Amino acid sequence: MSAVMEGPLADLGSWKPDHCSLVKALEIVGTRSALLILREAYYGTTRFSAFARRIGVTERIAAQQLRHLTEAGLLAKRPYRDEGGRTRDEYGITEMGRDLLPAVLGLMQWGDKYFQDDTPPLLYVEHETGEAVTVELRSDSGHRVELEELGVRLNPDWRPPRD
């Protein structure tokens, strides 16, 4: 069982997944530390040393990834200052970073199910109602979609990039 490969995509031998968005995404967030930094940003962590301490990574890696994610646009630096201290920079999540939440939470929920016996340490809920939150595939009209119902087709509007 797999997705429904439509039209010429059905013959897997006849094409190769070039210009794949997954590949491009992984170039930015394809490492452990990048995704853990995002998790922390979702939790509300903003400061350099908190990132390093909470994800358990050396300051070198934290600095590297924070720079990398900031340059890529997932995080944004902004000045802060707490009383009796100098002005410094902290890191806040941007819309681009926020848009990765489904992917990150999808990984978490998968881990919850298969490595925590469905009893993970943390629960993700709708804050207002307390209802459990899940990451799902939905069609535009709101219908849930399973792998076997998912169609993959060529985008007629796609044009090869000039680079």
Next chain:
Amino acid sequence: MSAVMEGPLADLGSWKPDHCSLVKALEIVGTRSALLILREAYYGTTRFSAFARRIGVTERIAAQQLRHLTEAGLLAKRPYRDEGGRTRDEYGITEMGRDLLPAVLGLMQWGDKYFQDDTPPLLYVEHETGEAVTVELRSDSGHRVELEELGVRLNPDWRPPRD
């Protein structure tokens, strides 16, 4: 802006994300090649050489990751035989592998938006209707949930593992 950290979780300085499901998930699928193999499995690729060729990775890496993902339970080997050939093994996706689809498609859609100018080479639709499919956070009653509405709380049923 971030998720709503409930109760004692609000003070990020007072706890560390131990036993995190994301960390456990990344131990299995935290590499480029693992996620690309999953993509291919969703597309319907089943054979060793097709995996290697289509994701553009050496046979060594393909063999390594196929073994790894099979041992972890995301893929399952099964015999096949096409006419005039001997019996060999191919790899099919399991329920465990299928359950990662939201995470993988979430990464793809993020790539579509930010690196393809919203005009990616492939479209993901509900096959029956042709409607676009998106990966979303939903509460049990079907309400869409944004980052700011997401509550994170301690699971009262959680017990530390004995290992």
Next chain:
DNA sequence: AGGCTGACTATACTTTTGTATAGTCAGGAA
């Protein structure tokens, strides 16, 4: 002026992930 604090950088090393190229191996077909 000197110390403190948080955000980094420098140097050196290890591990993991990946490439490149060649070879093995099972077993049905000719």
Next chain:
DNA sequence: TTCCTGACTATACAAAAGTATAGTCAGCCT
């Protein structure tokens, strides 16, 4: 019995991601 094919393995190496430890540096407070 020898060939062919698809699924691997062997060896050697390169590059990326991460560890460990120590040091720098800006600027506010005393």
